[in-house]
Amino acid sequence: MKSSARQTYVKFIAAVLVLLVAFGSSSTYAQTSSAAANGYRPPSGIELQDADRTRLLQEARAMYQLNEAQISSYDYGSYYENFKSISLKAFAVAFDPASTSAELISALQPFDSYPPYNLFSGDSNVFVDEILFEKELQLHLYTEFGSEPGQWTEANGRQWMDDIELARDKLYPLIAWDYWEPEVWPIFWEHLNTAVKFEDLRNGRSDILSQTFRYRTDVLNRLADRRLAPQQAAAFDTSVKELERLLIVSAAPEPIAAAFAQVKAAYEALPQGGNPASALAADIETARLLLDLPKGIRSGQYPASAFGTLRRAINEAQRVLEKGSTPEQFLQAQSKLAAAVADFHSKKKPGS
Numbered sequence: 001m002k003s004s005a006r007q008t009y010v011k012f013i014a015a016v017l018v019l020l021v022a023f024g025s026s027s028t029y030a031q032t033s034s035a036a037a038n039g040y041r042p043p044s045g046i047e048l049q050d051a052d053r054t055r056l057l058q059e060a061r062a063m064y065q066l067n068e069a070q071i072s073s074y075d076y077g078s079y080y081e082n083f084k085s086i087s088l089k090a091f092a093v094a095f096d097p098a099s100t101s102a103e104l105i106s107a108l109q110p111f112d113s114y115p116p117y118n119l120f121s122g123d124s125n126v127f128v129d130e131i132l133f134e135k136e137l138q139l140h141l142y143t144e145f146g147s148e149p150g151q152w153t154e155a156n157g158r159q160w161m162d163d164i165e166l167a168r169d170k171l172y173p174l175i176a177w178d179y180w181e182p183e184v185w186p187i188f189w190e191h192l193n194t195a196v197k198f199e200d201l202r203n204g205r206s207d208i209l210s211q212t213f214r215y216r217t218d219v220l221n222r223l224a225d226r227r228l229a230p231q232q233a234a235a236f237d238t239s240v241k242e243l244e245r246l247l248i249v250s251a252a253p254e255p256i257a258a259a260f261a262q263v264k265a266a267y268e269a270l271p272q273g274g275n276p277a278s279a280l281a282a283d284i285e286t287a288r289l290l291l292d293l294p295k296g297i298r299s300g301q302y303p304a305s306a307f308g309t310l311r312r313a314i315n316e317a318q319r320v321l322e323k324g325s326t327p328e329q330f331l332q333a334q335s336k337l338a339a340a341v342a343d344f345h346s347k348k349k350p351g352s
Contacts, residue, residue, distance in 0.1 A: 052101065059193065060091035061091065064083075064250075091247075097220055129168060139161050209247070215267045218267075227271075228270065231328065242262070243259040276330035280317060295307060300349060306344050306347035320333040
């Protein structure tokens with residue numbers, strides 16, 4: 001018994017060394033992804049249906065699920081955060097329309113040696129069948145009792161139950177309480193990848209993925225050619241990050257639908273035409289028309305001081321426009337001019 005435990009421990013340490021080498025380079029594509037997000041690069045033109053992008057989206061979530069299933073395993077704690085980080089960053093690369101082919105391929109590299117089966121040598125594999133049984137039971141309940149009415153067809157449910165049944169048939173000869181078989185993990189990994197595909201067909205997830213990807217592509221294009229300033233896209237970026245977080249953890253359909261509704265609302269709230277400089281120019285012309293309003297102290301008129309303050313605000317905005325400043329400065333000038341216009345209207349003499 002002690003000899004067996006010692007062998008397991010040696011295999012475990014060997015797996016540690018392999019993992020440190022295999023995953024040490026993950027920071028490269030993580031930094032690339034971060035630069036893409038902060039630099040607002042234009043879309044690379046690689047669509048969501050690209051084979052590398054599709055595989056990366058799928059395997060990032062499969063890794064996340066397998067990692068979560070192992071969190072309570074003995075001595076697994078030191079690996080949990082590493083695999084979680086890899087899966088999250090890989091999903092972010094896949095979900096970024098600006099990611100290049102080289103970045104997608106680089107992000108896929110950690111999955112070429114995953115899952116590292118030696119790492120799980122201390123497990124009896126029994127919990128894998130328990131996970132599959134629980135999924136199968138939930139599917140039966142959803143299909144037979146309508147826990148998610150209208151969310152999937154009975155044929156969809158039957159399809160995934162058949163997949164689970166096939167996986168369990170493969171596992172039965174390999175599972176026992178007193179020994180470990182490495183063949184279990186390729187079977188379970190294959191099942192998790194199938195489960196991810198199925199999740200994308202359920203509850204409109206495929207539509208949510210593709211529609212959000214199109215939104216992001218459009219926003220990145222508009223940021224790159226300065227039709228949008230970063231501040232204008234901030235609320236959209238925040239809503240996309242929340243949806244991205246929910247998609248990778250395979251959350252329930254309700255929060256995903258709610259998060260997508262926020263993404264859609266933020267996208268529809270974005271300015272649809274022109275660029276920050278054009279918008280500022282239009283606001284200046286609109287403000288200038290106010291200078292023709294009646295001046296005086298009677299009801300419905302404006303005091304002379306209000307016109308002076310507004311004229312100074314218009315001239316300041318005009319200087320920003322003529323300097324050819326950055327989108328951020330155009331946006332700031334717009335805000336200041338809007339505040340000046342609001343202040344001007346507040347000075348109007350009330351009616352009798």
